Amino acid sequence: MLAAILGGAYSHFVRGEKEFRMELQKGDQDLVRAQNRALVVNLLRTDAPLSRADIARRTGLAPSVLSRLVRSLIDEGIACEIGKSTPPSGRPATLIELNPSYATSIGIKIERSRILGAQVDLMGTILRRAEAAIHRPVRADRVLEDLVGVVNTLVDGRVLGLGVSVSGFVEPATGTNLYSPILEWEDVAVGEALRSSFDLPVRVENDVNGLALAERWYGAGRPFQHFICITVGEGIGAGLVIGGELYRGAFGGAGELGHITIDPNGPVCRCRERGCLEVYASDRFLCEEAERLGFEGIDPLAAAAREGLAPAREAFRRMGANLGVGAKNLVNLLNPEAIILGGERMGEGDLFVAAFEEVVCQHSFPEEASRLRIVPAELGGDGFLIGAAASAALEFFRVPAQVTLS
Ligand SMILES: [Zn+2]
Structure with a gap:
């Protein structure tokens, strides 16, 4: 973790074991102050309530610097004290969190x-x-x-x-x-x-x-710096978080997972290309399967699958496996820590997520696959x-x- 400690005209950047010391101009001091402040505010957003000692340990900030910083955040009304911790041993410490309002x-x-x-x-x-x-x-x-x-x-x-x-x-x-x-x-x-x-x-x-941003800040993505948030439903999309930041691409078009090509000779997709992942793993696929099997839409198909009807179960399994093929390509490309699965079709996650996981983990490189976490989104429909x-x-x-x- 990068930590910046401001001391007089010097700043110590502690990165692991190494310590760098550099002389700072006035502008740099202001920058370091602003960076320290942002570090603490972000830490309070994801991990509060925390004591001053917790924050010092997590950011590497010197206690005197941290104490001033927390005081100014409290004076401005951005942070607040919310009572004492009750540790099994030692003295209780005052806990701090962001003032949500x-x-x-x-x-x-x-x-x-x-x-x-x-x-x-x-x-x-x-x-x-x-x-x-x-x-x-x-x-x-x-x-x-x-x-x-x-x-x-x-x-x-x-x-x-x-x-x-x-x-x-x-x-x-x-x-x-x-x-x-x-x-x-x-x-x-x-x-x-x-x-x-x-x-x-x-x-x-x-x-x-x-x-993806919401899950990064408030949901299942909080522990991860590198993850892919995949949504499945009417469309298939992916939000890419790389190094803790959302990656939008040069022109804002990154993450169009639904339109990676699975079969260049496949059926025409709504984007006018052929054989996109969406053709094989979105609601369109399930609707077509439902029709083929004589069901009026996805809900009756899901009900039949849950009752154990083999062709209905197979439809969801294939949809999950197809989605896994697309995700596996992203995993090989980006080597994320986690895949977060969300979107309206996760209501039927019990019917397809196992097949999805099997494909993603069996076919990726073993080292990546063994450490990859696949978790559901935490914020539900309000996440958007x-x-x-x-x-x-x-x-x-x-x-x-x-x-x-x-
Ligand atoms: Zn397409």
Whole structure:
């Protein structure tokens, strides 16, 4: 763990056994202060409540530096003391956590048929919700109007920003939804609509990226620096967290797991390519299997599988195995610590996750496979909303970088 200790004009960067000492200019001191502060705020977000001694041990910060830092966070209302620890031996220590109500952010999820909104505190707890329906055929101007209306009902007190989760391709800089197959729209200026209505930072994020961020901050991803969050349902997506950070790719299109090619001569996918993973492992596959077996949709197919009907069980098993083929490619490419599985089809996880795990672990390199963890997402259906809000709070939690090249 990188730890930075500010002492006079010197800073000691302790990395494992080695200690580096470097003379700092004034600007560097400010930077190190800001970095230390961000380290502590992030640690309180993921691991609180913690004593000052815990924080010192986990960050490597000198007690005097840490003491000043915690004092200023408490004075600003960002952190608070919440009573004493009760250790089996030794003296009880005062415990510190983030003050969840210091500020909130607004998370919005644009779904196929509704806009969901939530006001979310610093610890990822939803405080209030709002909702508006989306009518067919989808008219982008109406949706954006309703989006502003939903946000209006939620903005209250100190708000860090507005975050929107939407399916498809999002241009990170502008927040324009370039393409969303679920909403069947293109080039919709979601970010601009909110910026022109609210004097707040706005971030628009691909929905699976948002979920990966939420799981990283508040859910199953907390112990991991490198993981893939895979969602399965109507579509198949992946959010990539590398080195603790969300990886969006150069143009915002990273993680389109559903559209990696399984068979170049396979059936046409909704993206117009052939033989994408989605053809073999999304709801489309299960719907086709249900129809072939004489069931009216996925729910009756799942019920039959749970009652032990072999062809129905086999349909889910094949879907899980196919998903495993796609995930295995990502595992070999990225060598993650964990795969987090989420999305609406996880309600049927009991029917396909075992087949998924078998394929991922049997075919990857043995060393990788034996250490790879496969875990369910923890935040459930609210993960997308919490992720949207988290994306709006990214700047608040950002650890300042050392150098910016122009
Ligand atoms: Zn495709």
